[in-house]
Amino acid sequence: MKESFIDELENNQYFSKMIKSDLNLKSNPVAIKFILHKEDIPKNIDKIQEKIRHCEMVQKAARGDVFYSTSEEQLCKGGFSAIGLEKIPDKIASGEFYHGLGRFKSLGAAKRTLDSIPKIDLDSYAIIYSPLTKADFLPDVVVIITNPVQAMKVSQALVYTVGGRVEADFSGIQSVCADAVASPFINKRPNITFGCSGSRKFADIKDDEVIIGLNGENLGCTVNALNNI
Template sequence: MNCEWKQTVDKLYCALALDRKIVGIKLLKNSVEFERADAIQLKGPINYCQMVAAAVHGNPIKAKNENFSCRSGARVLGIDPTDQFNSQGEKWAQLGMYKNETVAREVRSGLTYSEEKQYGVLISPIEQMEDFPDVVQIIANPYNCMRIVQGYAYHYGMPKSINMIGNQAICLECTGRPYVVKDMNISLLCIGTRHRAGWRDDEMAVGIPGEQIACVADGLINTINLMENDQKKKAIEEKLKEKSIPFQMRYHYNYYMDC
């Protein structure tokens, strides 16, 4: 495993209190990359968000066009760039998701789909990956998502590309958009993935491009003393020691107690 990548993985798991695996997503350009990917190859079609759900439970998945039951995932990722039925939001207008065709068309035109043609995708727990993926995805409660934003802000300042509609959450909001715009995005998830993938009502998601995840992990570590209470610091300190990550923990010290 790439040394910098391993350090990033360790920092993320130490700084956050998660009950699901963090997921890495790697877009595969051709059949050679697809065959080399060390993961379970699906035999039938399922939704992309169900693939991510498999990965958060420790199961690496690889999929190509015919493995996508929900076509939104394949279109968003550039695996199937055609969009014959909803290129102008017409399907959403017919379903009544928006007030009228004008609103539906405006929503569709503002979405970020990958224009790069991809052969397939690898979705895996990050600790099973050898190097930085294209996108890192974290499903967590609001507290942990808050900490991720704080870690991001430590290096990058205010998030500049947050964009959400409560639809196409896992594929668009937390994979496609971070991959294309090269910036973090947050999702409140969508009704489809909550039912299909079984996310809890108190969970949301963050998608972070591979180019940013090392700095986000570093920012998480560097904001522990200011942000966390003593109980959380104790748990984090034990995990940091297990991973031999040096860090000077300061107890009875944080910004909301005037340091």
């Protein structure tokens, strides 16, 4: 098992180095891992000691921190329900919460949007957040904070091998949670999102940045393609 950890760490260090070099990224790609049971949390990873939003946790990992979080440390209820830590609260599921914020003209519009947002049905105990270069595990999802030119290069890499189109799926709410993590995990394909008001306000996502979520199982193919374009 120890050798497996070493192999994964070496792979992730290589992938991270290539992604940062090919895209000229300033921050780290972030590895996300879902943990179903408490006893499966690695002994070398500590719980985060503050209560913040999922998008802020992604940003902390992009800046170098490694930690895990349960639902107790997740400040945003929409976020933790989208990534499978808790069931979605009734007021969010009904659309009432976002309608009350003035984000939708009608409750029906809010409800239709919330119904279509990806939600992971795992009931996980915890989620690990780590810079990809420090991750000694196979990530379920890798999140990259990029500018539009870097996102263009990733899009080119995604169609390099088999062609086709890159389809972005978002609605301007629950972006770093539902769009960048839940969607790639559920659909097994990448997603690009423009962020949301919460992530730009609380997680310091810049005006000129977008977020990409990649399925961890296919990360090697994306990296190889980036090296070839």
